[in-house]
Amino acid sequence: METEVKLTKLASCAGCGAKVGAGTLARLLEGFETRYDPNLIVGYDKSDDASVYVLDENTALVQTTDFFPPIVDDPYLYGRIAAVNALSDVYAMGGEPKLALNIMCVTDAMEKSTVQEILRGGYGAAYEAGAIITGGHTISGAEPIYGLAVSGFVHPQKVLTNSGARPGDVLILTKPLGIGVLTTSAKAGMVDGPVLTRIYDQMAQLNKAARDVMVRFPVHSCTDVTGFALLGHSFEMAQGSGVTVHLQAGRVPFHPEAYDLADMGFIPAGAYRNRDYAEPGVTVKADVSRAMLDLMYDPQTSGGLLMAVGEERSEELLRQLRDAVPCAAVIGYVTDYTENSILIEA
């Protein structure tokens, strides 16, 4: 007998779609005093994935947190995806996660075994990442929440911010787009089992392998593509780097089922928020379909890494990345600023 409460039914918003829009966030943080510390080399004023604080000449501390309501009904998978998503911010800075704290909200409707399975998923992801969970904090509330606060380390000279892209760089993305559209469609029963399995596997996959390849190359800039979507995160990279990012729509990897569903109007609210935020910085230069643009604004949960690397090393980087993450693809390039922050080309 099926008496279990469906986890996603307890959530009003799925995964990274629950993220407050970038524009709203910027307005909320307006006017707050930022304290200067020479050792804080990446702070929250940079809209980056994590903060970075130099401890000594060989070591910098990377800190981040990420959590969200259930994106899937399977509690173990939910815990795993939430933890993988949180750990990803450390990888996006070029770092290695070492310590993590659980952040959790449970509801009265949740069984003890459900809560334990969520945590088991989180622990599994952390251990696979080489990190340990040292504690955490749990409250009870109206909606389930799970995620991690993660600390990691990186060499201060090897920090990969989202503001280091240089003219002449090639852009590589390591996971296909369409997660937000597909999880929204799944709530409507529009997605087949094998497709769900494919996107669950993708969300549950650490960006560790991609990061481990990336740090062997002179990559100039990196971010992970999550709630603000490809265009939101590219916009931040372009603005932070003072360059123009050229995205070649025909080369951007996506789940084909997501394209059809976006065309039919199964588009998460977060995609509209991302459009409101990034659209002024985006100029569409080619005949790109509405559905393709939707996928580029689609919030990704536990999305891939977006990296900028000098053209001369890009082929070798892509070759080695593909051994670890087969979907990795070149999706564009970087020039001096011209016309707008992002130009979408064919």
Added chain:
Amino acid sequence: MTRVDARGLSCPEPVVMLRNAMASGEDAYEIVVDNTVSRENVTRFAEHQGYAVSVAEADGEYTLTLKR
């Protein structure tokens, strides 16, 4: 003409309700939503199904008239 009341609902419910209603295969439908995301998504779905959509707004509610 079948009327669908999807006020108070967020994506993807309004689209799902319209999709279910369309099983009757009528040439015209009316659907009321109360947020812009639903307005956009319902419009997309209706156009995809071959309907022309007109929108009337009043007091934060959107009445979409679908015809083919």
